[in-house]
Amino acid sequence: MGTGVLAVLLTTLVAQAQPTSLLSERLAAVAPGDTIRVVGGIYPGPLRITKPVVLLGEQAPVIDGRGQGTVVIIEAPDVVLQGFVIRNSGRSLDRENAGIAVHADRVTIADNRIENVLFGIYLRQADSCRILRNTIEGDPTLDTPRRGDLIRLWYSNNALIQDNTTRYGRDVVIWFARGIVLRGNTIQFGRYGLHFMYSDSSRIERNRMLHNSVGAYLMYSTRLTFRRNLLAYNRHASAIGVGLKDMDEVTFEENVLVDNQIGIFIDNSPRAIDAQIRYLGNVVAYNDIGVQALQDAPRSIFRDNSLLENYEQVDLVGGGRFSEANGTFWERNYWSDYRGYDADRDGYGDVPYRAVALFDALTDRTPAFRLFAFSPAVQALELAARAFPVIRPEPKLIDVAPRMQPLLPEGIPAVPRRPRPVLALGGLALLLIGGLTIGSARLRRLR
């Protein structure tokens, strides 16, 4: 036992005692294609990799940038960097100080822990790279705009970005990149979970974007598959779950959007006259606004979605209505505020769902009236509108045969929910205070 501890201690000491330039020297010594194993130790950055080598870290060796510049720079193709702890980059946004900067193709960055960096992994004109299972953490003490992007792709096509976790960054940026696969990542506590522009033919699936200002902003791209992602708790100023701006040919399928300011925000999408967007089987729940469309959402199909308890289910900014003449179809969606029935028991309501909330109609026309949201007066107004159809507004959409039960896709990466002991203590304290007050005053005679 004692010797074991001693051994570990010795190893650590030996590793730390190694000359700081050892890693660079070892790199210089190997031939292209060789594998270098690094066992523990702390190595100073920056480390520049200019040969196609495989760097395998064991026992979490550290490369420390000591707050200066970029920590690891990869300039050779086919490099593999795996199992390292990379930390303390510089803080210059102008120089784009990063944990790892990649300027070459077919690089694999896997299983690293990247901490206390400005940018995380930065791919610049680096095609066919793989970023796998890394954990990347920015500097939470910086204001969000002063932070860097924890994953950033810039003119880097055909990347596979899978099972990474990022926290406390600015965005995950994918710009000017074709054929990207973004899968199974968890992106939290940033500004834009995903900032996606000019990147055609990509696939974004099974990611979780939680607690960002915007879950995912998808812009100026075509042929995107966006499916089975979870976007929740994206709040703060003008926060949205997923925004689509000038997007064409999107399959937006089986995503779950919960408790965002706006679930799905649609701005001029599709843009191309022959493009279409399909919203299929999504769950949009507990958002302030479920779906918000600026002006209109032409050539869009909303089918089999479940709109659950959004404060405003669908908002068409400026009022008006979605029209089938423009190619907008609302079909077989579940609406938690549907008050119809299903006499023939086929699972679909026998009377159409009409989005006719009076307050929604008011706020669509005059957004300032949202001030009265949550007021009992508004509830009374809705009741009155239901009872007296005279003041009922034109429906902004009609779903002819809405679902009677929500359709909840399975296999979405869930968020574990734990009991909250502190809150429980608070509740218990209040309960005790109330109970004891009432109990003592009731039991004790007034003497």
Next chain:
Amino acid sequence: MALLTIEHLTKRFGTTTVLVDFSCTIEPGESVALWGPNGAGKTTLLRCVLGVLPFEGIIQIKGIDVQRQGKQARRLVGFVPQEVAFYPTLTVGETAAFFARLRGLDPEEGRRRLVQVALQDRLDQPVGTLSGGQRQRLALALALLGDPPLLLLDEPTSSLDIRSRAEFMDALQKLLAAGKTLLFSTHRFEEVEHLARRVLLLENGHLEADTTPAALARRLFPETSQYRLRLHLPERQRPEAVKTLQTHGFEVWMNGHGLEVRVSLNEKARPLTLLSRAGFEIIDFELHA
């Protein structure tokens, strides 16, 4: 020093004036009746003395202004209202303890006063279940908390039956003998006769006369005139009683509550004796001029 001084008391409710420039002083140990028809201002006068209504003029108890130092002044006063109202959620014991504490006294003092009015066996009984007489006795017990020198009573016997009334008057007599000062309103001459040494005659808010019970009697029952004796009997006995009295030469007629008999000055009690000997049950009687 006078116990109670009232100077130029005027009380208005909106445009109606209930008391006009009322002044008087009451010395310690006095027993003063307020006499006058309904609406003469008796109740209002008592409430002003308690300081629970704002008014013009000055009222002092032992030199303490009831408006400006109401709290100290009320400590010197025990009050029995016309219709006694207690908190229905409290028992007799709790009520006594509560009001004792409110006067800054030990709750034990409340219990002692309950003994004084023979309610000590009903400590745990809710006040709502007390009889009229018991309630009045409880009110008296509460009025005696802290042994205040001045007792104000607003028609204290009006809701009592003849027996409870006698008991209550008895209790008041004892208190008077013990040195308390009484100021009470009433519309029963017997009470004035039994209890008061002095009568303040109120009419339309004016102090009509500051006089004695004997003088009041002369005023009410001038010698030349005859009196009307009002007798309360159970309804079924009334026709028989009319016959009985008529056979003895009395002028009798029935009214809503019982019988009225015309009697002369020196045989006021004869109808009573006659009827009770004949086995009639006389519940109550009143004498009117």
Next chain:
Amino acid sequence: MTTTTVRATVSLLARKELHDALRNRWFVLYTVVFAVLALALSWIGLAGGQLYGLAGFGRTTASLINLIMLIVPLMGLTLGALSLALEREQGTLLYILAQPVVPGEVLLGKLLGLAIALTAALSIGFGLSGLLLAWRGSPIGLGAYLGLFGLTILLALLSLSLGILFSSALPRTATALGSALFAWLLLVFLGDLGLLGSALALRISVEQLFTFSLLNPLQVFKVAAILLLRSDLQVLGPAGQYAMHLYGWRLLPLSTSVLLLWTLIPLILAYLFFRRRGAL
């Protein structure tokens, strides 16, 4: 002779008021209804999010805040309106005032006793739903939860003091209670609807709309509650953004002060009326 301090008198009257309130069937009914509804709404709100381990606060928050805005003013206003008027009618008020107490002590005792009773009632509702939310792992934080409780107590206090104002100013229980119910309607429904209507007709600006809405203490409560639960006012649209931009988190102390003012002013008025009216 023993002298009673103001504190002793007030505390005795308050204890007596609490004792009575807990035996008042309205109070018991309110307590139970509030607790049951708060629990039910929390349960419903959490049930939907079960599938992905997510709990949302969209309509659930709305219905919780709605419940508080509906029932808490009703509790305070009715209990307050009954407080003096009922005693005046049954004659006990005269009897109390004939004791060595001053009207201010009676008023304060009433307020304190009823406030404690209301706090106890709300604690039970909040405590139960807090336990439920904690057990189910709701995302609501302890700070926001206790903050909402505090705001709710303030709301209860202000409606209580409004109710006491009616009770002291109006001679009969029926009129006091009627006025309290009308005030409730005004605060909860008519005020907002009126402002909404005028805004539609007059096209007033966002700033004016926000300022006018703050005349209604219920709106003040709502804005503060949403700020607490959400950390921003986005859900209230442009007016919310305007308020957030103008005041930021200062909205919380500000609205607390406004609510306290709404408690204090009716109380002062109630005292003046009570002193003038006395036991009648």
